[in-house]
Amino acid sequence: MWWVEKILPSFEFKSISLLEIPKIDPNFTEIINHIEEAHRQNSMSKPKNVLIECRKALETLTLEVKKRGFKKKIDNKPVPDWSELFKDKNTGDIIGTINQKLNAFLVPGAHAGSAISREEADFALLVTHGIVMMVSEKLIESK
DSSP states (O other), X not given: OHHHHHTGGGGTOOSOOOOOOOOOOTTOHHHHHHHHHHHHHHHTTOHHHHHHHHHHHHHHHHHHHHHTTOEEEETTEEEEOHHHHHXXXXXXXXXXXXXXXXXXXXXXXXXXXXXXXXXXXXXXXXXXXXXXXXXXXXXHHTO
16 A cells, blocks of 8 residues: 555655455444444544444444343343354353453543543444444354
């Protein structure tokens, strides 16, 4: 991509890396909308809003997992059954833990007065996109 090396530096884009990441399947429109809005908020230097949109994307993903039948009850409350979705307990436990920890990381975005850095917003976007990609592909395979 010659334009990355030749044109972007003239616009003072010297300290960025461009990543090629797969698009999320278009059947997950609501999730895509939240991630795209998170990117838009990031481009406007609104990191708090990035975390809020990432959290909405994860919540929508979690609802989709349960809606597709991958759920179990814990304390009489339906929760995603990641192990069932991934057909592997270890992978399911890892994805469940990442999802839970990422949700906890995203919570400060919803609280007034919290200061969120650009780096935190970038991290939230990358990890959210990654988990959405992995889970959405498993949901497609499970049809």
